[in-house]
Structure formats: structure tokens, C-alpha cells
Amino acid sequence: MKNLFYWMSMAFFVAGMVGCSATAPVEEGGKPMPSGQGVADQLEGRGMVRDDAARGKALDEGSLLSRTTIYFGYDSSEIAPEFRELLRAHGKYLASHPEIRITIEGHTDERGSREYNLALGERRAYAVRQLLMLQGVAPNQLEVISYGEERPVAYEHDESAWRLNRRAVLRYPGR
Amino acid sequence: MWRALLFSWCLFVMGNVHAVLTIEITQGVKGAMPIAIVPFGWGGQGAPPEDIAKIVGADLSRSGYFAPLPEADLPSRPHDATAVRFPDWRMVRVDNLVIGNLSLLGPDSYQIKFHLFDVYKGKSLAGYSFRTNRQGLRRVAHQISDIIYEKLTGRKGVFSTSIAYVTAIRKGGTVSYALSVADADGYNEQVILDAPQPLMSPAWSPDGKRLAYVSFETGRSAIYIQDVGTAKRTRVASFKGINSAPAWSPDGRKLAFTSSKNGNADIYVLDLGSRKVVRITTSGAIDTEAAWSPDGGSLVFTSDRGGSPQIYRVPIGPSGPVGRPKRVTYEGSYNARASFSPDGSRLVMVHRSGKRFQIAVLELDTGQLSIVSDTRLGESPTFAPNGDMVLYATEVGGRGVLEAASVDSRSHQRLGFARGDVREPAWSPMP
Numbered sequence: 171m172k173n174l175f176y177w178m179s180m181a182f183f184v185a186g187m188v189g190c191s192a193t194a195p196v197e198e199g200g201k202p203m204p205s206g207q208g209v210a211d212q213l214e215g216r217g218m219v220r221d222d223a224a225r226g227k228a229l230d231e232g233s234l235l236s237r238t239t240i241y242f243g244y245d246s247s248e249i250a251p252e253f254r255e256l257l258r259a260h261g262k263y264l265a266s267h268p269e270i271r272i273t274i275e276g277h278t279d280e281r282g283s284r285e286y287n288l289a290l291g292e293r294r295a296y297a298v299r300q301l302l303m304l305q306g307v308a309p310n311q312l313e314v315i316s317y318g319e320e321r322p323v324a325y326e327h328d329e330s331a332w333r334l335n336r337r338a339v340l341r342y343p344g345r
Numbered sequence: 346m347w348r349a350l351l352f353s354w355c356l357f358v359m360g361n362v363h364a365v366l367t368i369e370i371t372q373g374v375k376g377a378m379p380i381a382i383v384p385f386g387w388g389g390q391g392a393p394p395e396d397i398a399k400i401v402g403a404d405l406s407r408s409g410y411f412a413p414l415p416e417a418d419l420p421s422r423p424h425d426a427t428a429v430r431f432p433d434w435r436m437v438r439v440d441n442l443v444i445g446n447l448s449l450l451g452p453d454s455y456q457i458k459f460h461l462f463d464v465y466k467g468k469s470l471a472g473y474s475f476r477t478n479r480q481g482l483r484r485v486a487h488q489i490s491d492i493i494y495e496k497l498t499g500r501k502g503v504f505s506t507s508i509a510y511v512t513a514i515r516k517g518g519t520v521s522y523a524l525s526v527a528d529a530d531g532y533n534e535q536v537i538l539d540a541p542q543p544l545m546s547p548a549w550s551p552d553g554k555r556l557a558y559v560s561f562e563t564g565r566s567a568i569y570i571q572d573v574g575t576a577k578r579t580r581v582a583s584f585k586g587i588n589s590a591p592a593w594s595p596d597g598r599k600l601a602f603t604s605s606k607n608g609n610a611d612i613y614v615l616d617l618g619s620r621k622v623v624r625i626t627t628s629g630a631i632d633t634e635a636a637w638s639p640d641g642g643s644l645v646f647t648s649d650r651g652g653s654p655q656i657y658r659v660p661i662g663p664s665g666p667v668g669r670p671k672r673v674t675y676e677g678s679y680n681a682r683a684s685f686s687p688d689g690s691r692l693v694m695v696h697r698s699g700k701r702f703q704i705a706v707l708e709l710d711t712g713q714l715s716i717v718s719d720t721r722l723g724e725s726p727t728f729a730p731n732g733d734m735v736l737y738a739t740e741v742g743g744r745g746v747l748e749a750a751s752v753d754s755r756s757h758q759r760l761g762f763a764r765g766d767v768r769e770p771a772w773s774p775m776p
Contacts, residue, residue, distance in 0.1 A: 283681035284768075327740055
């Protein structure tokens with residue numbers, strides 16, 4: 171059932187997309203993968219308390235660190251080239267702050283079996299974790315939790331929602 | 346007995362017990378047996394407390410095997426055997442006739458009598474008398490449906506069974522979840538657990554007294570077992586990583602489940618008595634959704650070790666797998682969430698056909714796969730305990746609903762619920 175929240179979210183999303191960089195890879199259907207900074211965070215609809223004490227120093231490293239969502243292609247846990255730069259930035263930051271521990275959440279779209287999706291979401295989160303560890307982040311800084319298809323950010327039953335739900339999210343403390 | 350306990354517990358919790366909306370969509374009831382079910386006699390004041398004949402008619406038509414005569418076409422309304430004139434019923438071409446009577450014996454004490462007749466032979470096939478209280482009237486109606494079904498098809502009826510399912514309700518920006526149990530016709534919904542975090546994969550114990558399920562209440566997935574009657578619950582699996590897809594062994598002593606504690610999703614078996622855990626799969630792929638064969642000797646499960654999700658089968662013994670898993674599905678690029686029919690001859694599963702996720706039944710001896718649904722986003726199929734129907738979740742008009750289909754796909758019914766998105770049905774064992 172559509173409600174005010176949904177329409178506001180879509181308005182934010184559209185506004186965010188307009189400001190996006192133009193280098194997004196194209197997936198099935200010819201639509202670019204979402205990459206709007208902070209857009210998906212708004213769509214998640216939870217009050218975000220950014221712990222700037224922990225990341226205040228990092229903010230001057232650029233806006234990359236404020237982007238914490240990695241999107242995936244259908245049925246895939248491969249990390250697209252577009253997100254590798256983002257993960258390099260997070261990896262560098264976390265490697266130089268070994269006291270910071272984050273949770274990597276894995277999510278999928280709704281298609282197919284729920285239990286398989288719970289495992290696929292985990293595989294996506296592990297793929298992100300692997301890339302961060304290659305940057306020198308310690309394993310104990312990176313916890314993985316999968317929610318499968320259980321925590322969508324968009325509820326429509328079509329690709330416009332599915333592409334937003336196929337994601338991994340980096341959760342810093344306080345967020 | 347446990348139903349009475351369940352009901353009182355839920356009165357405490359819920360305050361109201363509301364019926365669900367059932368929408369019937371019958372597809373091709375060719376070959377369904379014509380039957381006349383006469384509204385039962387009622388000797389009390391006002392309207393009867395329950396319309397027994399209506400409940401029985403809905404049960405029988407839902408099975409896909411019966412076509413009840415519309416009430417307007419009934420030539421007469423006998424309430425006992427002596428009033429039946431068979432020529433009347435042969436004229437309207439019904440094979441069978443059901444008549445009955447409901448009477449009040451005392452405060453909250455009822456007697457229900459019914460007869461089932463073969464119209465062409467002109468004889469009674471069954472006649473029973475029941476005594477119950479107001480609460481038990483629907484249950485008696487379902488028992489009557491079971492007796493009729495068994496007499497006329499030779500197969501056990503499932504009208505006295507229950508279904509468990511998960512409901513997700515969105516209000517503003519938050520979602521709340523409930524695990525509920527209802528009668529197989531969708532009535533008497535009773536909430537077993539209310540939660541602000543996701544719930545998944547309810548699974549009935551073989552004795553019908555407990556439900557295992559996955560809950561995210563600790564922040565990540567963990568498996569719980571809850572006694573349906575007493576609401577007492579225990580957490581049985583919360584290892585590092587995923588804890589999900591609980592499946593009871595046929596003897597009720599073990600739980601197969603999925604854990605990723607060793608790095609990726611694998612199948613394990615937990616002995617509920619000793620708490621000992623035995624590992625079943627060791628591939629680096631995703632192995633999940635285990636289901637037991639009715640003889641307890643093997644598991645089928647979903648694995649993408651071949652590149653995409655398919656169904657595999659592995660024999661198991663007390664110390665683990667016996668030999669290597671063998672692939673079972675060869676049609677289609679995505680097959681998942683398989684479970685056995687009660688007689689072990691078939692599997693029902695989610696099968697992707699083109700871009701649509703359908704529910705399909707695989708005959709294990711011939712390898713023949715038949716699609717029984719007509720869905721785009723079908724999931725979570727469960728067999729009825731007589732093997733004649735499957736219940737699954739799908740999406741209609743943007744909402745999550747449940748659908749029941751006969752295994753031969755002749756009849757389909759939708760259960761629409763009063764609130765939220767309904768999913769993950771689990772059909773109870775025979776009572």
C-alpha cells in the first residue's frame with residue numbers, strides 16, 4: 171500500500187539519481203546500477219545517527235566514506251568495478267583505525283527462495299569483507315550479518331525495487 | 346485438548362480471534378464429484394451458532410474433488426434419514442447427499458448428527474453423532490468433511506489440520522512480524538509470536554505440538570523451538586553466522602538446519618536430546634533448505650555447487666552423510682526449497698521457468714516435473730499431510746498471499762488475509 175513515506179522516499183531517490191556520477195555499470199534491463207551517495211541510506215528510513223567523532227577525521231578524505239552501500243547484479247555476489255574504489259577508501263580507513271569494528275550486512279531482492287537468499291546475502295557480505303581484508307583490515311573488525319530478502323528498502327515487485335535491495339551495507343558504530 | 350489450551354492462551358494475548366477472508370478461484374473442476382449438502386436442521390432459538398453444512402461444503406470444494414450443489418438448487422431439505430427421497434436427488438444429478446442436524450443438549454453442549462448417502466444406490470455410506478461445546482463446532486464440521494472425503498475418495502482428508510505462517514505488517518516506516526497458526530480453511534487465526542524483527546521458516550514437529558522457526562530478535566538469525574500450546578520456547582541454534590532452515594526428522598528427535606559457522610552455508614543435523622551436531626555437507630557452495638525423506642534415511646537440499654541452485658539428495662546415517670550427494674533436478678536453471686510428499690514419491694519445489702518463479706512437483710521415479718502454480722513470485726511450498734494438495738506463498742496485487750493447489754493442478758484457491766503480507770506457510774501434520 172503506497173503511503174506518504176514511500177512517495178517521499180521515491181522523491182529523494184529521484185533527486186539523488188540526478189546528482190549521480192555517470193560511470194555506473196549497466197546491468198540487465200539497461201539500467202545503471204544505483205550509486206547515489208546517501209540515497210539508499212535515506213530510503214532505509216531509520217534515523218541515522220552518524221558517529222562523527224569516530225569518522226570526523228575521515229570526512230575530509232572525501233565523500234566516499236559517507237557512502238556505505240554496495241549494490242549487486244542479479245544472483246551475483248561479484249563486486250562491480252565501480253564499488254572497488256569505495257571499498258578501497260573504507261579499507262584504507264579501517265586499516266588505519268584498528269579499534270573500529272563494523273558490521274557488513276548482506277541483502278538480496280525478493281525473488282526465489284528465502285533461505286537460499288539468506289545464504290546469498292551472506293555471500294555478498296563476505297565478498298565485501300574479503301576486499302576490505304585485502305586492504306589490511308583485520309578480520310575481527312568485520313562482522314558479517316545476512317538478512318537475505320527480509321529487510322528490503324524498497325517494496326515494489328519489480329526491478330526498480332529489486333536493484334535497490336540487492337546490496338551490502340557497511341554499518342559503522344553508532345549507525 | 347491442546348486446541349482448548351491454545352485458544353485460551355490466545356484470548357489472553359489477542360483479545361479477539363478473527364476469521365480470514367477466503368477467496369476461491371477454481372480452475373477446471375471438470376471431473377469433480379457433484380454432491381448435495383443440505384443445511385443442517387437446528388432445533389434452537391434464532392440462527393444456529395455455526396452453519397455446519399456451509400463449512401463442510403467449503404472444505405469439500407476447496408479440495409478440488411467435489412462440486413457442491415448451490416443451495417438454491419436443493420430440491421428438499423431433509424434433516425434425518427427417514428425424510429430422504431432419493432428420486433429427488435437423482436433428478437438433480439448428484440452422486441452423494443449429506444444431511445444432518447444440530448441440537449442443543451444443555452448450556453454450551455451440542456449434538457451434531459450427520460448422514461452421507463449414495464444417491465444412486467439409495468443407501469447410507471456413513472452416519473455419525475458428535476457431542477461438543479460451542480468452541481468445538483467448527484472442528485466437528487471439519488471432522489465430518491474428513492469422513493466424507495475418505496469415504497468417497499479412499500484418501501484421508503486434511504480438513505482438521507492447521508497451517509502456520511508468517512505475517513509482515515508495514516506501518517509507516519516500520520515492519521512488524523507475527524507467526525500465526527490457523528485452521529486449514531484460514532479460520533481461527535491465532536498469533537503464536539509477535540516480533541519487531543523478521544521471522545522465517547516455521548516448521549511443525551511431527552507430533553504437531555511444536556514449531557521450529559528462525560528469528561532475528563537477537564540481531565541475527567537464530568533457530569527457536571516453541572510449544573504451540575504453552576508458548577514455552579527455547580533457542581536451539583545460534584552459532585556464528587546463519588542459523589536457519591530448520592527441518593524436523595520424521596521421528597521428531599533431530600533437526601536438520603543450515604549454519605555458516607564454518608565459512609559458508611552448510612547443512613547440519615542437531616540431535617535435540619544430546620545437542621550433538623553432525624555436519625552433513627562440506628562444499629564451498631551454498632547448501633541449505635534440507636528436508637527429510639519420510640523414512641528418515643535421506644535429506645534433499647538446495648545447493649549451488651553446480652553453479653546455480655538445484656536439488657540434491659544425500660542418504661544420512663547417525664554419524665553423517667552416507668556417500669556423496671546426488672543431483673536430483675535437471676530441468677531449469679533454478680530449483681530450490683524441495684520437500685517430500687508424505688508417501689515419499691514426489692518432491693514439491695520452487696522452480697524458475699523463464700523469469701517466473703513457479704511451484705513444481707517432481708515425480709522421483711520418472712523424473713517428470715509438472716508446474717502446479719501460475720505465479721511470478723511463488724515460494725515456500727508445503728505439502729498437505731495427505732499429499733493431495735500443496736500450499737505456497739505468492740504475490741497478488743502487491744500483497745503477499747497464500748495459494749493452495751491440488752497436486753494435479755486442477756483446482757487452485759487463494760487465502761487472502763485480513764492484514765499484512767502473508768508468507769512461509771507450513772501445513773501441520775495430521776491431528
